[in-house]
Amino acid sequence: MVRIRALWSMTAVRLSLIYTLVFGLFAVALITYTTANTTRLLLQQTQRAVNDEINDLSLIYRSGSLSRLIRVIERRARAPGASLYLIADSSGRIIAGNVRDIEPGILGKKGWTKEPFPYEGFGHDDEFVHYAVARVFDLPGGLRALIGRDLGEPDRFRSIARRSLILALAIMVLLGILTWVFVGRRALRRIDSLSLSSKRIMAGDLQERLPLSGSGDEFDRLSANLNQLLGRISKLDEGLKQVSDNIAHDLKTPLTRLRNKAEHTLSADASKAAYRKAMEEIISESDTLIRTFNALLMIARVEAGSKTGDFSTFDLASVLFDVHELYEPLAEEAGVEFTITAAPSALVRGNRELLGQAVVNLVDNALKYAVEENENQPRVWLELTIDEFHAHIIVRDNGAGIPEADRERVKDRFVRLDKSRTKPGTGLGLSLVDAVARLHDGGFVLGDNEPGLVADIMIPLDKSTSR
């Protein structure tokens, strides 16, 4: 019982059984319909033949006499494979014809017999009961005649139909089982191998992937999708690992510095002014730590971020003008020529605040690096251009730039090139820009401004709202 239930719980078994059942029902219905129709047709044909014969005989009777009619009937009755002929007197005694015995009630009613009736004919030496349909009519002189046809033919047909029905059902059941064996078992094996692999993956190795048969069928598509899912999970997992590594390396260092400073101040016999100075340093160091921590969380959030929450459609130009307006006084004070050129309109769908922060990070950097070691007039350009599919936010400066070999690396978290180590900063600014660009399905590329750095954020244009 348990085993049957277990068997039933398999999709393949269930599907095969249902399939067999439905198909069988259809077959039975079809064959029944065909048989019934054919039987009716055969019956009609038989009746027509009998009617024709009666008309024929009545012609003979009208042209001759009763004795001639009986002679004709006797002759016809002796022919092989003949119809049923019977003439009886008023008491019901059979006086002529090829019927030996008949149910007594049959001759009582005139016209067509309602149902096929059994009879016994001469020369019937087999054990079968023969059935016939017949028409009964009166002859002059109190005689009664019956002319009919044996139903052997339709009966044989019915039995053939019944046999083929049973055969068809047997084949159907056999086919169902075979289908299950070949299709179902194969599918089951694939599913088993899938669930086995996923168990292994769950047990630990996120790098493992589900096997593909290469046939491109549903199972392959399912496996491919699950593999993509695994890829995304392991990427997020790596991101998480990286963040915790970062925290370990780059937050522990300043924390240690903080602790050492406090410890040193406490152990030294310091003056009140020295205490004060140490405390101020500690506060500023903690502020830097907090800022770093916030930036890290922010990047993690952007990287895990959904696109729906804070996304809206807006003009990127307004974001750039805001940033330019915010930084323009600072640039002027630092003696940097800070210009903005923006395409009239660049509608994008995105998170306005995050894009604003990305541009601020780039402009902040550009201003910082434009002023140092620059014999020329320091300059920063903020530009917005559009091509067919993207808006480009381009921030250029004529500072020292970044060597080509380092341009990808600086996007990673906490990567600071040696010359910038002495400056304030978390080493997270470009990582955030990169994360924001990726959140918007865009890109972030660093290049050479000859001299200086050119940073390009690509954001897809929002085509749905443009004319």
Added chain:
Amino acid sequence: MKILLIEDDLEAADYLMTSLKEVGHVAEHAAEGETGLAMAIDGDYDVLIVDRMLPKMDGISVISSLRKEGIQTPVLILSALSQVDDRVTGLRAGGDDYLPKPYAFSELLARIEVLCRRRVSGESETNYVVGDLEMDRLAHVVRRNGVEIILQPREYRLLEYLMKNAGQVVTRTMLLENVWDYHFDPQTNVIDVHVSRLRSKIDKDFDEQLLQTVRGTGYILKSEKG
């Protein structure tokens, strides 16, 4: 000023209570959301400081229940959650301002004082006057000692915010949030340059310097002459 602090971290609460009392405020403390809500409904507080994450009834529910009761006491939300969505949730529930943890006490103080003042003064004044500096908000004209001062649009908004909160310390973050609508912290102190530009327009050639820097905190716009 009478302040209610709803905060479950007793150490943080203790530090905050002491600091608030040191600067001359009356402060009371509730360690749980329900107690805090009951106290806020009964007591006549000038401002509430509510921690976002509290055991049992959380800060957001406290604020929305309070607003449903029709109590409009200004609320400052403290939160350890990261800013982006959390700020919006907090303000939508009926909070008036939002301060992410960890924060400087001076920042918190500046914010609750502004919140409290706003409640008294209201938003609808058409003229701001600080000493001999006046702002006609209908005509968009600023005069000092009767002489018109031409300001850029952003400088006007900056001055408007400072004048609205005249006599109060406003921090750089408050200026970034309210004048520029930026809710993040640029690494360079861009605000300082804007303020000094504004200062050169309104205070240059005058004996009394109205716009002053509060070291380590921010700025204050005030006049000794009232």
